[in-house]
Amino acid sequence: MRRFKVYLGMELRETGAESKALRLVQHYVKRFRSIDYTLHPVDIPGEAAGKGSNLAWAARKLSSNYTMPIRKNVIVTGIDADSHLSSRYFAQISNMHTIYTETAATTLYAAPIIFDRNAHSVNAIVRVADILWCAAGMSGLYSSSVIAPPTSVYSLPLELVDRVGGWDCDSEAIGEDLHMFIKCFFALNGHLTCRTVLSPVSQTNVSGGGNGGFRGALMDMKARYKQAIRHMWGALDSGFALRKASEMWKDRKYTRRAFRPLHKTGRGDSLNGYFPEVQLEAGSELPTDNDAFSDITRDTLKEPHWEHIFYLAHRLFEAHFLPLHMMILVVASTLYTWVTEGGEDPNNLSWIFSTCNVLRPLGLVEVAVYMLIYESYHRVCVRARERDMAQAGLADGMCFSHRSLKQNLIDxxxxxxxxxxxxxxxxxxxxxxxxxxxxxxYAVSKKAVRQRAKSVTVEDVV
Structure with a gap:
């Protein structure tokens, strides 16, 4: 744990945020190499409240703590407050960063997620929604995948953060995980390396704060729908990807890049700037340590990888449009067959609907198979986390949600x-x-938490 520097990204708009941060710093200061906090201000022009703007603010502070020689070996991991990561997560990232040196500076690390904290206490509809969300997150994390967008928790080198100018803060970036993935992807002309961390991230199901019963179930379902709206609001990233693809096409002949550390740039700057090729090829010397521009990193990109861009477009269609298009197709085909029933088929379309009538139940069977596989996945994850927390002496007050086929058959x-x-x-x-x-x-959803200690004020700690 002494290798980790922790930065708590607090929101100034939250009542008692600084007191909470100071309490956490005081409690865990001896557990990590260092622990600090940032207070993200309210109402910054052009910013939208959310995880992305908070990360952007915290990243600028942490960036200033690292010199140029060591930045390439600094890995930044964004973690939600309700997420629990095993020590294996960081061990695997360290190993991959060390082994794959050629792509270390251009790699984004993503891990699958698991809802194993309070799944037993939420409404079954909410529980199933998160199980399917878990499937969506894992769908791109197979070993040969070149497009593996992260879900919630991910890691990337500080040098890559510098290259892309950090996290965006506008309304379009409300889904900061996918947005940052797309930003890194196009900053490297489609040559972003994706590596899967085989250590699932434990998360909690959304809760509406109800105390059970019909009213409590409705509150949970309403809270989960708000979260689903926030997830689907990320469809804006499809437009963002189109713009970045257009920019890449216009600039495809310019492969020289120059960028500076994140904290040395103005907010909103585009760090993926060009360094004139004639100047570099004219024998100009690289700046020395005493030069005012010694912190500039120069690089040459590969040609755009159009195959990877096609795969990304397909993934974005699956994520942002297919859920609605599928329903439109199902409703339209049902209405068509009902209207034309008993009539002639001059265009010979009946075979299409007959085939779809077979494919639909097969699709449900595939989902059932996934649910069966999820049972063992959930069991392995929750047992591993329970064992790890017991060994660390942190099991008391933690939530462990076990599943069984008989108990959760309704799912x-x-x-x-x-x-x-x-x-x-x-x-x-x-x-x-x-x-x-x-x-x-943006409203943070209510999540299950450990039993909290009594709150303290800033004056109590200072």
């Missing part, structure tokens, strides 16, 4: 309803809303 029958409620409907609402606004009021 299998709720999949179609959940797909409609938390896939199709929020996707439609978000994309229709984007016709007139890109802004979404």
């Amino acid at each position: 299998y029958f709720l999949v179609p309803a959940v797909a409609l409620l938390y896939g199709t409907l929020p996707c439609a609402q978000a994309e229709i809303s984007h016709f007139w606004t890109a802004d979404l009021e």
Whole structure:
């Protein structure tokens, strides 16, 4: 643990944020190499409240603590407050960063997620929604995948953060994990290296704060729908990707790049700037340590990787449009067959609908198979976390949610309803809303937490 420097990204708009940060610093200061906190101000022009703007603010502070020679070996990991990472997560990243030296500076590390904290205490519909969300996150993390967007928690080298200018803060970047992935992807002309960390990140299901019963279930479902809207609001990233692809096409002949450390740049600067090739090829010397521009890093990019760009476009379609398009196709095909029933088929289309009638139940069977596989995945993850926390002496007050096929059989029958409620409907609402606004009021969902100690004030600690 002494290798880790922890930065707590606190929001100034949160009541008692500084007191909370000071309490955490005081409690864990001897556990890490260092622990510090930042207070993200309120109402910065051009910023939208959310994880992305908080990360951007904290990243600038941590960037100033590292000199040029060691920046290439600094890995930045963004972690949600409710996430739990095993020590194996960091061990695997350290090994991959050391072994794959050629791509170390251009690699983004992503891990699968698991909802194993309070799944037993939330409504079954909410639980199934998160199980399917878990599947969506894992879908791109297979070993040969070149497009592996992270879900919530991910790691990347500080040098890569410098190259892309840190995290964006506007409304378009509300889904900061995918947004940052796209930003890094196009900054490298599609040559971003993706590596999977085989250490699942433990997370909690959203809770509406109810105390059970019908009313509590409705509160949980409402809270989960708000979260689904926030997820689907990330469809804005499809437009962001199109713009970045257009910029890459225009600048495809210019492969020279120059960038500076994140804290040395102005907020909102584009660090993926060009360094004139004639100046570099004219024999100009690299700046010395005493030079005012000694912190500039120069690099030459590879040609755009169009195959990877095609794969990214396909993934974005799956994530942002397919949930709604599938429902449109199902409804339209049902209406068509109902209207044309008993009539002639001059265009010979009946075989298409007959084939789809077979494929639909097969799709449900595939989901059922995934749910069965998830049972063992969940069991392995929760047992491993329970063992790790017990060995660390932190098991008391922690939540461990165990599953069984008999106990959770209802989950299998709720999949179609959940797909409609938390896939199709929020996707439609978000994309229709984007016709007139890109802004979404960001509200942090209520999550299960450990039993908290008594709050203290700043004066109590200082």
